[in-house]
Amino acid sequence: MKKVLVTGGATGIGKACALLFEKEGYDVYITYNRTEPDYDVKKIKCDLKNTDEIKTLFDTEHGFDILVNNAGVSLIKMINDVTDSDYEAVTAVNERAVYFICKYALKDMINKKSGAIINISSMWGQCGASCETLYSMTKAGIIGLTKALAQEVAPSGITVNCVAPGIIDTRMNDMFSEDELKDEVPLGRLGTPNEVAKAVLFFAENPYVTGQILGVNGGIV
Structure with missing residues (x-):
């Protein structure tokens, strides 16, 4: 039985991924x-802003075959209003972690000569969003990491891919009305966490797809 780690799995996309993998x-x-x-x-339990806690996690649990880097935080502010602490908090979770x-x-994956990493970015990492410069920057960084790491670990039989969700019906978008959001989507509705999870599962199960960015955004990008 393959072992999967989903970060930020309590709610939303992470929860949908965990439940789908468990079902499979x-x-x-x-x-x-x-x-x-x-x-x-x-x-x-792990505070991903703390690199010591991340290291302890992998000292305790070993042998993950699939990694889903889902945990992330958003920030909606004009760039002139972003504080030093905002910057540290968002980049710590969205990039450094x-x-x-x-x-x-990767240590165990390289030893086994197999594995799959799926990073969750955002459509704003692909095209940028006004008033979300910091979030967009970190999510663009995830796309860059995915492309570079895919090349680096391909000789070890490991795939690295990225899913870039659009407007998904999660608590991250609770501050907006559904009608306000779906008007921006060509398909006319919000995406579901399970639709993102299915894209993640596809990457996890196809050993000949690597270095790819898959948008799940209803046609916005």
């Missing part, structure tokens, strides 16, 4: 921090 017969672990998961799963989680997870 995988051994699923998730990380969470402040929000306690409301479903039965192997869970690891992803980088080091990949690094630690």
